[in-house]
Amino acid sequence: MIFRIVIRFLAWPFRMMGRIFRGVMRSGRANGSAGRAAGRVGAGTAVKVAPRQVLDDEYREEPPSGVEAAMFKQLPRPRLTERSASDLTLEQAREHAKQSERFYDFAFPLFPRGDAFYEEIECDFLNAALGYDDNSIDRRFLDVTTLFRRTLNDNTRQMTCVWTPLVGLAAFAAAWAAAPWLEGGAPSVGPLAGPELVYAVAALVASFVAGVIYSWPYKVVQQRNLMNLDNYVTSKFARINNNFQVAKRQALNVERDKRMSERVALKEEAGVWTIAYHWFATRLFLCELLLRNKFYQVRRNTMLYWVGGVVVTGAALGAGGAALHLNGTTPQTLAVFGASALFYVAFVAMALAGMNRIMFSVVQSHEWSRFHLADLDRTIRDHVGEDKLQIVTFRDRNRIE
Numbered sequence: 239m240i241f242r243i244v245i246r247f248l249a250w251p252f253r254m255m256g257r258i259f260r261g262v263m264r265s266g267r268a269n270g271s272a273g274r275a276a277g278r279v280g281a282g283t284a285v286k287v288a289p290r291q292v293l294d295d296e297y298r299e300e301p302p303s304g305v306e307a308a309m310f311k312q313l314p315r316p317r318l319t320e321r322s323a324s325d326l327t328l329e330q331a332r333e334h335a336k337q338s339e340r341f342y343d344f345a346f347p348l349f350p351r352g353d354a355f356y357e358e359i360e361c362d363f364l365n366a367a368l369g370y371d372d373n374s375i376d377r378r379f380l381d382v383t384t385l386f387r388r389t390l391n392d393n394t395r396q397m398t399c400v401w402t403p404l405v406g407l408a409a410f411a412a413a414w415a416a417a418p419w420l421e422g423g424a425p426s427v428g429p430l431a432g433p434e435l436v437y438a439v440a441a442l443v444a445s446f447v448a449g450v451i452y453s454w455p456y457k458v459v460q461q462r463n464l465m466n467l468d469n470y471v472t473s474k475f476a477r478i479n480n481n482f483q484v485a486k487r488q489a490l491n492v493e494r495d496k497r498m499s500e501r502v503a504l505k506e507e508a509g510v511w512t513i514a515y516h517w518f519a520t521r522l523f524l525c526e527l528l529l530r531n532k533f534y535q536v537r538r539n540t541m542l543y544w545v546g547g548v549v550v551t552g553a554a555l556g557a558g559g560a561a562l563h564l565n566g567t568t569p570q571t572l573a574v575f576g577a578s579a580l581f582y583v584a585f586v587a588m589a590l591a592g593m594n595r596i597m598f599s600v601v602q603s604h605e606w607s608r609f610h611l612a613d614l615d616r617t618i619r620d621h622v623g624e625d626k627l628q629i630v631t632f633r634d635r636n637r638i639e
Contacts (some may be wrong), residue, residue, distance in 0.1 A: 292378070292381045292382065292385055293313055293314055293316060293382070293385065305455055306455040306458070306459050309396070309401070309451070309455055309456070310393045310396060310397075310455055310456055310459040310460075311389050311392060311393060311459070312459045312462055312463060313385065313386060313389055313463050313466060313467075314466060315466035315469050315470055316378070316382045316466070316467075316470045318470065318473045318474060318477065319375075319378050320375065320473075320474050320477040320478060320481075321375075321477070321481070322477060322480070323477065323480035323481045323483065323484045326481055326484050326485065328507060328510065328511075331485060331488070331510050331511055331514040332510050334375075334481075334485075334513075334514045334517055334518070335509075335510050335513040335514050335517065337369060337373070337374065337375065337517070338513055338514075338516070338517035338520070340366070340367065340368075340369050340374075341367040341368070341517075341520060341524070344366055344367055346363050346366070346367075350362075357531050357534060357535055360527070360531055361528070361531050364524055364527055364528045364531065365380055367524055368380060368521070368524055368525070368528070376521065376525070379474065379525060379528075380528070382467075382470065383467075383528060383529060383532050384532070386463060386467045386532070387532040387535055387536055389463060390460060390463060390464070390536050390597075391535070391536060391539045391540075391543075393456065393459060393460055393463075394460075394536075394539070394540050394543045394593065395539075395543050396456075397451070397452065397456045397543075397547070397590070397593075398543040398544055398546065398547025398548075398590060399543060399546050399547045399550050401448070401451055401456075402448055402547050402550075402551050402586050402590070403547070403550050403551040403554045403555075405444050405447050405448045405451070406444045406448070406551055406554065406555055406579070406582050406583075406586075407554050407555070407558065408444075409440040409441070409443050409444035409447070409582075410437065410440050410441075410444070410555065410558055410575070410578075410579065411558070412440065413433075413436040413437050413439070413440035414558075414562070416436055417433035417436050417437075417571075418433075433571050434570065434571050434574040437571070437574050437575045437578045438574060438578050440578060441578035441579065441581045441582045444582050445581070445582055445585040445586075445589075448582075448585070448586055448589070449585075449589055452589060452590060457596060457597075460597050461596075461597065461600050464597055464598070464600040464601055465600050467601075468600060468601050468602060471529065471606060472602075472605055472606055474525070475522060475525070475606045475607040475608065476606075476607045478518055478521055478522055478525075478607070479518075479522065479607035479611075479612060481514075481518050482515050482518035482519055482522075482612055485511050485514040485515035485518055486515045486617050486621075488507075488511040488514075489508060489511035489512045489514075489515055489621060490620075490621055490624065492504065492507050492508045492511055493508070512621070515617065516614070519609060519612045519614040519617075522607070522608065522609040522612060523609040526608060526609055533598070533601075537594050537598075540593050540594050540597075541594070544587075544590050544591065544593065547586070547590065548583060548586060548587045551582070551583050551586055552579075552583045555579035555582070555583065556579070558575075558579070559572065559575055559576055559579060562575060
């Protein structure tokens with residue numbers, strides 16, 4: 239918490255300047271296209287505001303226990319709102335084709351603003367390309383991924399910057415309170431006796447408690463969150479890929495059910511299905527980029543919180559050592575306290591160093607229906623090649639006849 243407050247305080251002038259600058263730029267674009275302006279404004283707010291209640295009505299298969307819910311936040315598996323391929327009709331293909339215009343007609347800025355990290359600039363573009371409005375099919379995907387990113391980061395910050403220093407302070411404070419009662423006839427272990435032994439035991443107890451909190455409930459909750467997100471992404475990408483396959487077949491075979499008298503409808507339907515399968519594949523690509531953006535932020539912030547947690551824990555215990563020094567503690571006891579505190583900080587640093595590796599071992603991206611597996615290039619080649627072949631075949635047949 240202290241680390242977060244310090245970071246916010248240092249970044250406050252830059253955030254205020256960025257808000258003023260964005261307000262001026264948005265007001266200057268107010269006379270432009272209403273649809274595109276709404277998309278850009280929505281993209282800007284999507285980075286900052288993902289409704290915390292977006293998953294409040296979800297069915298929770300595994301509700302967290304009291305301890306887990308009190309210490310860390312667990313999110314349920316989001317509901318899938320992507321339409322099934324079996325329900326993909328021509329009217330829905332027209333809707334998809336129309337929504338693709340926000341991407342194909344979007345003139346992304348070559349000179350993005352300089353008041354934010356680049357991942358926020360990239361996220362602005364992806365939100366605008368996929369659409370951050372109530373009519374967008376991917377609006378829920380944008381909200382869900384942002385909510386999961388924030389929750390993963392919040393839990394990690396709680397673990398590293400709150401619980402880790404609190405456990406250390408509580409253990410050494412209890413040792414300090416018990417030290418006066420152990421002077422004189424206290425047991426000894428080697429050179430350690432009385433208050434010195436208490437501080438050594440406090441370091442071991444604090445390390446054990448911090449390890450337990452890290453292994454459970456922190457790691458369990460984080461793995462459940464990532465598993466729920468992984469299941470959601472797997473289902474969504476699979477359904478988009480199925481829709482891509484259906485739209486591709488419809489585009490390849492649309493002329494089989496049409497006659498020459500229906501050439502206007504044939505031309506329109508062929509165009510709709512072709513744009514639809516283009517857009518399904520493009521959505522896979524854009525959704526993958528968005529996930530990469532979110533995962534990068536989680537990894538980066540996890541490392542920063544790890545460093546911040548070590549610093550905050552060390553500073554808190556260092557302040558405790560300074561208080562002991564001012565209280566007239568003997569140099570030998572103070573040295574034992576310092577060594578015990580250093581042991582605890584080193585244990586925390588080593589134990590929490592693998593948070594990224596342990597968490598993201600849950601995400602199975604190789605099981606997703608990804609863009610590079612859709613074979614969009616081969617689909618276009620086969621589609622155009624087959625159409626040209628039929629044109630030449632019928633042309634030559636008519637010449638012979």
